[in-house]
Amino acid sequence: MQIEFKSLKLQNFKSHQDLTVNFGERTVITGDNAKGKSTIPEAITWLLYGTDTLGSKLDPSPITYEADETMVSLLMDIDGTELLLGRELKKGKAKYYINEVPSKATDFNEMLGQYFNKSMFLSLFNPNYFFTLKWTEQREMILQYVSAPSNKEVFKELPEAQAKKLAELLKKHSLDDLEKIHRTNKNKLDKQYIAAQSRTKTLKEQLENNAPKVPLESLQAELSVLTKQRDEIEKVTDVAGDTNSRINIINSKIESLTIQIERGREQHAKVKNTQIEQNCYACGQELTEEAKAEALKSVDANAKAIARNVNPMIKERKALREELATLEYIDVSEQLEKARKLQEQINPIEQEINKYKHFEAMKEQLEEAQQAEKQILVSLNESIFIIDSIKDFRAKEAELQAKKVQDLFETLSINLFEELKNGEIKATFEIEMDGKGYSKLSLSESIRAGLELREVLSQQSNINVPVFVDNAESITKFKEPTGQLIMARVVAEQELKIVGDK
Known part of the structure; x- marks a missing residue:
């Protein structure tokens, strides 16, 4: 115009x-x-x-x-x-x-x-x-x-890795949104990475401080000898224990049966000595001979019933006494003391062996922590790379736009x-x-x-x-x-x- x-x-x-x-x-x-x-x-x-x-x-x-x-x-x-x-x-x-x-x-x-x-x-x-x-x-x-440089124009000026990464990401998000996403991610991962490094360092120190000093093979060999000796003693004490336990059980049963038998005999004697009443307790008249005979018959029946209950107990007590006569109490206090001392030797060895198990578990934890740290670092570096790429993109975009204006x-x-x-x-x-x-x-x-x-x-x-x-x-x-x-x-x-x- x-x-x-x-x-x-x-x-x-x-x-x-x-x-x-x-x-x-x-x-x-x-x-x-x-x-x-x-x-x-x-x-x-x-x-x-x-x-x-x-x-x-x-x-x-x-x-x-x-x-x-x-x-x-x-x-x-x-x-x-x-x-x-x-x-x-x-x-x-x-x-x-x-x-x-x-x-x-x-x-x-x-x-x-x-x-x-x-x-x-x-x-x-x-x-x-x-x-x-x-x-x-x-x-x-x-x-x-002056038109702003297109993404393709800027990509041509960027290193291939940056251009390829941004071209892929810009299909889903704008440059501003990408920067917000990865700056937020970076801030979060910075803290996670510091925590992961701290955990890895702590586990390494614990691993070094808890490393077993005695070779596992030596501990296992020594443990094998001691446990074998202890097991041999325990076989003897186990047998003795069974015998002594049987003796105690028999004695207890004999004692219980004796009490029941004596109680039965007392009841039998009492029944036998029962006096037949001559007169009826209700009317006071003298009982007939027939009634007296029935009363005697009843007393005899009661005595026989008691005898039937007591006799099996007498037979059982006799059998137990016969079995008891075949058993002999075994004193295993000396063997138990030996077993106790052997166990005292075994305990620290087993603790040392358990240290190996704990040590292996800690090694696994350390490996997991190192892997987690590595994964966080990979993700962190990815966000840093994208942030730097965006920064370089904007710098190159500004440079190209400035050139268009300058021209x-x-x-x-x-x-x-x-x-x-x-x-x-x-x-x-x-x-x-x-x-x-x-x-x-x-x-x-x-x-x-x-x-x-x-x-x-x-x-x-x-x-x-x-x-x-x-x-x-x-x-x-x-x-x-x-x-x-x-x-x-x-x-x-x-x-x-x-x-x-x-």
């Missing part, structure tokens, strides 16, 4: 009561200080946006005289079509005109927005305006014309990123000329820098608007921008003079 200024009319605008400026391809405004040179471009930005050329609010009120109203109109040519815009301020109230037709502010602003936004116009019109923006806005304005400029250097102490890449934006940041440039250098940047914005946006260069006397040589050029120069003791080349 080609935009040219044809003419500008100012009525009661700051120091100008009535001024008409006819623009040419190159318009030079000269005069001494305070003659209203800078007021001319300010009238244009006030008309369009109500600001000065740096985007700050502007009061257009007359300075050295009084007037009821202020009027600015600008005739422009936009791609061959003329457009006349006007803004009037009367008693604090603004009025807008499009081709002399009164318009609402919203319609006026909407019409401007169809051609360009405020920041773009001011950046193209005033080379100093761009540098008043926040660095984030500057960065955004430049990057909108737009001839003399300026553009810093889009900075590397932090931890190696991460942080977005930034700084323009340098000859190794110096914009804030450290001289006036002439800052003008040249602004003109080059303005030219890049114009080419990339395909918008060409007139450019205003203030303090042009401070710059002796520069590459003129495309489109109309408006320059203001200080000439001592000279009134305002405007010359527009056709």
Whole structure:
């Protein structure tokens, strides 16, 4: 889009009561200080946006005289079509005109927005305006014309292992999500790895401190001899124990039977000695002979019943006494003492052998701990590799994007990123000329820098608007921008003079 200024009319605008400026391809405004040179471009930005050329609010009120109203109109040519815009301020109230037709502010602003936004116009019109923006806005304005490097472009610049790993992972997750996943994983595994190392170290120390000192074969040989001797003694004591136990059981049974037999005999004698009553206990009459015979018969039956119970016990006691006569009590106290002493020798040997079992179990635990430590380390290294790959990806992506941006400029250097102490890449934006940041440039250098940047914005946006260069006397040589050029120069003791080349 080609935009040219044809003419500008100012009525009661700051120091100008009535001024008409006819623009040419190159318009030079000269005069001494305070003659209203800078007021001319300010009238244009006030008309369009109500600001000065740096985007700050502007009061257009007359300075050295009084007037009821202020009027600015600008005739422009936009791609061959003329457009006349006007803004009037009367008693604090603004009025807008499009081709002399009164318009609402919203319609006026909407019409401007169809051609360009405020920041773009001011950046193209005033080379100093761009540098008043926040660095984030500057960065955004430049990057909108440079496509970010594709993943494939970045992968080509990365080592094969990193490119292959990220290409696979990016099928499921974004780069930001991958970084969150593996940073979280790394933090978790860092703690697990420290704990695993500590456990492995502890088990190694325990293994060293509990290592058996006597060879297992020697212990087993000695144990075999001692257990054999003990077992031989236990065979004897076991047999003796059975015999002695049988003797004790028989004696106990004989004693129990004797008591029962004596009790039975006493009962039998008592029954035998029972006196038959001669008279009935109920009526007192003398019993008949028949009744007396029945009573004797009953007593005899009771005595025989008792004898039948006692006789088997007598026979059993006799048999037990006969068996007891065949048994002899064996004294094994000496053998038991020998067995006890042998066991005292066996116990420490078995403890030493058990140490071998415990030692083997600890070795297994150590192997498991070492394997767990190794697995954690593998997973940890995997996350570290991915995090580093992402870091390298972003660094290479930044490098490629910076190169694309840098290719737009001839003399300026553009810093889009900075590397932090931890190696991460942080977005930034700084323009340098000859190794110096914009804030450290001289006036002439800052003008040249602004003109080059303005030219890049114009080419990339395909918008060409007139450019205003203030303090042009401070710059002796520069590459003129495309489109109309408006320059203001200080000439001592000279009134305002405007010359527009056709």
